[in-house]
Amino acid sequence: MLSYRSRIAVLVFLTPPLLAYVVAVVLPIFQSLYLSLFEWDGIFDPVFVGLGNYVKMFTADPSFWGSLGRSLVYVAVTLVFQLGVALLIANLLTYATRGREVIKTLVVLPAIVSTVAIALLFRRLYSFDPPGLINQLLDFVGLEVLTRAWLSDLGTVLTAVSVPEGWRFFGIYMLILYGGLLAVPRDLEEAAKLDGATEWQVFRYVRFPYLRPVWITTTIMATTNALRGFDIPYLLTNGGPGESSELLTTYMYKTAFAHTQFGYASALSVAIVVECLIAVGLILFMVRKRGFTV
Amino acid sequence: MTSEAVVNRSAPSFPGTGALNLQRAFSQVIILLIVLVQVYPLVWILLTALRPAQEFAAGNPFAIPSVITLENFERAFAQGNLGHYLLNSAIVTLAADALIVVLGMMAAYAIQVLGFKYSRLVLGFFIVGIVVPAHVTLVPLFLNYRNLGLLNSYWSIIVPLVGFSLPMAVYLFQSFYSYIPRELYDAATVDGAGPYRTFFSITVPMSVNTVVTVVFVNTIFIWNDFIFANTFVLDKDMKTVPLGLQSYMGAMGSIDWTATFAAVCVTITPLLLALLVLNRAIIYGIQGGATKG
Numbered sequence: 001m002l003s004y005r006s007r008i009a010v011l012v013f014l015t016p017p018l019l020a021y022v023v024a025v026v027l028p029i030f031q032s033l034y035l036s037l038f039e040w041d042g043i044f045d046p047v048f049v050g051l052g053n054y055v056k057m058f059t060a061d062p063s064f065w066g067s068l069g070r071s072l073v074y075v076a077v078t079l080v081f082q083l084g085v086a087l088l089i090a091n092l093l094t095y096a097t098r099g100r101e102v103i104k105t106l107v108v109l110p111a112i113v114s115t116v117a118i119a120l121l122f123r124r125l126y127s128f129d130p131p132g133l134i135n136q137l138l139d140f141v142g143l144e145v146l147t148r149a150w151l152s153d154l155g156t157v158l159t160a161v162s163v164p165e166g167w168r169f170f171g172i173y174m175l176i177l178y179g180g181l182l183a184v185p186r187d188l189e190e191a192a193k194l195d196g197a198t199e200w201q202v203f204r205y206v207r208f209p210y211l212r213p214v215w216i217t218t219t220i221m222a223t224t225n226a227l228r229g230f231d232i233p234y235l236l237t238n239g240g241p242g243e244s245s246e247l248l249t250t251y252m253y254k255t256a257f258a259h260t261q262f263g264y265a266s267a268l269s270v271a272i273v274v275e276c277l278i279a280v281g282l283i284l285f286m287v288r289k290r291g292f293t294v
Numbered sequence: 295m296t297s298e299a300v301v302n303r304s305a306p307s308f309p310g311t312g313a314l315n316l317q318r319a320f321s322q323v324i325i326l327l328i329v330l331v332q333v334y335p336l337v338w339i340l341l342t343a344l345r346p347a348q349e350f351a352a353g354n355p356f357a358i359p360s361v362i363t364l365e366n367f368e369r370a371f372a373q374g375n376l377g378h379y380l381l382n383s384a385i386v387t388l389a390a391d392a393l394i395v396v397l398g399m400m401a402a403y404a405i406q407v408l409g410f411k412y413s414r415l416v417l418g419f420f421i422v423g424i425v426v427p428a429h430v431t432l433v434p435l436f437l438n439y440r441n442l443g444l445l446n447s448y449w450s451i452i453v454p455l456v457g458f459s460l461p462m463a464v465y466l467f468q469s470f471y472s473y474i475p476r477e478l479y480d481a482a483t484v485d486g487a488g489p490y491r492t493f494f495s496i497t498v499p500m501s502v503n504t505v506v507t508v509v510f511v512n513t514i515f516i517w518n519d520f521i522f523a524n525t526f527v528l529d530k531d532m533k534t535v536p537l538g539l540q541s542y543m544g545a546m547g548s549i550d551w552t553a554t555f556a557a558v559c560v561t562i563t564p565l566l567l568a569l570l571v572l573n574r575a576i577i578y579g580i581q582g583g584a585t586k587g
Contacts, residue, residue: 006408006488006489007410009404009408009488009489009490010404010408010410012490013400013401013403013404013408013489013493014400014401014404014405014416016397016400017397017398017400017401017460017464018401018416020393020397020453020456020457020460021420021423021457021460021461023453023457024431024435024453024454024456024457024458025423025426025431025454025457025458025460026423027434028430028431028434028435028438029426029430029431031433031434031437031438032430032431032433032434035433035434042437085328088324089324089325089328092321092322092324092325093325095318095321096321096322096325097318101577103325103329104577104581105569105570105573105577106329106332106333107328107329107332107333108569108576108577108580109332109333109336109566109569110332110335110336111514112514112518112562112565112566112569113336113518113558113562114517114518114520114535114536114539114561114562115518115520115536116518116520116536116537116539116540117339117536117539117558117561117562120539120542120554120555120558121335121338121339121558124551125335130351133335133338167331167332170332171332172580175577175580175581176580176581178581179580179581179582182581199317224425227427228427228428228429230429230521231520231521235520235540249427249429252429253429253432256432256433256436257432257436257525262433262437265433266433266434269427269429269430269432269433270430272427272429272430273426273427273430276425276427277425280425
């Protein structure tokens with residue numbers, strides 16, 4: 001096994017990274033768990049309330065349930081782009097004969113733009129007065145009935161703050177799925193086609209089963225990322241108008257840093273972690289249940 | 295490249311070619327549409343930045359600017375303290391990148407190359423960090439910084455950025471190190487190299503490609519970080535690029551949009567250049583990422 005000398009070497013190499021990780025990530029998680037048992041405004045002495053914050057969250061705080069629900073809508077809209085459209089385009093791209101390399105680079109471009117710049121951009125795109133790009137486009141194709149102030153209309157604001165998130169990482173997920181599709185054996189597809197399978201059947205029974213491992217990874221990545229989505233809704237509407245675009249993350253942030261309820265905010269942040277864990281568990285459960293027959 | 299050529303689906307050898315051509319044309323239109331949706335907003339940012347302010351106010355967003363002007367860029371630098379934000383972001387990005395690479399290599403070396411009894415467990419401990427939401431650390435870090443007097447410092451942003459990037463970095467380095475043949479290390483040991491010399495003479499030089507991937511991915515994350523900077527930095531002089539851009543958003547109605555988008559252009563440029571220069575490595579890195587894992 002290890003000599004005494006390399007046992008010291010393990011410590012020398014492992015301690016600094018472990019320390020950085022523990023200080024920045026692990027310790028704060030436990031601090032949050034601990035803080036969530038108190039009521040504290042950050043100035044006066046914390047008051048121990050046991051599980052009081054969690055009881056309040058589940059039974060006496062409609063804002064919590066509301067923002068949880070809106071977070072799920074946010075995830076759904078994001079996934080339509082990052083999984084649905086991404087899978088469609090990845091498929092179509094395998095049939096493309098020209099320009100594949102250029103297309104791959106172009107669709108990834110939004111991923112390097114900061115969320116603040118994206119929020120600035122979409123604020124303009126959604127603008128009603130002066131008319132932004134989207135309203136002008138609707139006007140141009142004769143759908144002026146649909147033009148509206150997307151970010152102040154209660155019916156559209158939640159979708160409007162979700163779309164930019166789906167848009168910006170669409171390219172990344174499309175590329176990952178495309179990479180997965182490249183791994184599908186070509187002769188298998190050919191054989192299926194010779195047996196008279198339609199393109200849809202080839203996709204359904206040959207390509208997708210092969211794509212499964214990649215598809216699962218992508219689903220987990222996209223879902224947990226969307227559950228953590230914060231910047232764009234916070235910057236575009238800060239949860240408004242009213243609470244109509246408030247997500248669990250923006251609600252937690254406000255509770256902590258606008259209302260300085262550090263104890264309750266910690267309980268909310270623990271809920272965000274639990275929500276991510278449940279999502280991963282649920283995805284893996286569904287995968288297992290459906291087995292390997294697809 | 296060969297795998298690309300293999301899936302080239304031109305020249306089908308069975309009947310029904312007419313319908314297939316129609317399908318192909320249709321799918322190309324859809325792809326083109328998506329590319330437009332992904333790229334046009336960015337092109338629009340650039341056009342806006344180059345457009346005279348009056349023309350933008352009147353503006354048809356699809357029109358090419360009548361005159362190309364750099365005035366917006368001048369105003370962006372003059373009003374917004376943009377140079378200072380860029381400097382702050384550069385400092386934070388360089389420091390955090392360096393730490394991530396060094397610490398990531400060290401951890402992966404200990405786990406994968408040196409090896410020890412609970413190395414898999416430690417690896418798992420790091421990897422779990424990939425799914426931890428940043429929100430759960432905000433309140434504790436804020437309070438810790440306040441106690442230590444670290445709010446409004448570069449460190450206050452660097453520490454969580456490094457902590458949250460380490461899991462992925464450790465994972466990437468570790469999986470690369472698992473491909474380095476054992477014989478190489480055995481040879482070094484025979485030559486009398488200890489664990490430290492082996493690290494510097496074999497592992498580090500071989501890691502260059504992975505370093506490029508890790509640095510690029512993390513630079514995007516760090517350069518664009520909003521949540522940590524927004525929480526821990528309140529002082530105007532310590533603001534990074536994203537916070538600086540946010541200050542252009544300012545009060546309702548009075549936004550100098552053309553200058554704002556000029557500033558956006560400036561802040562995107564470093565990452566855009568990196569993406570274009572490292573294009574192939576990055577695109578194939580993402581594309582292959584999920585299949586290798």
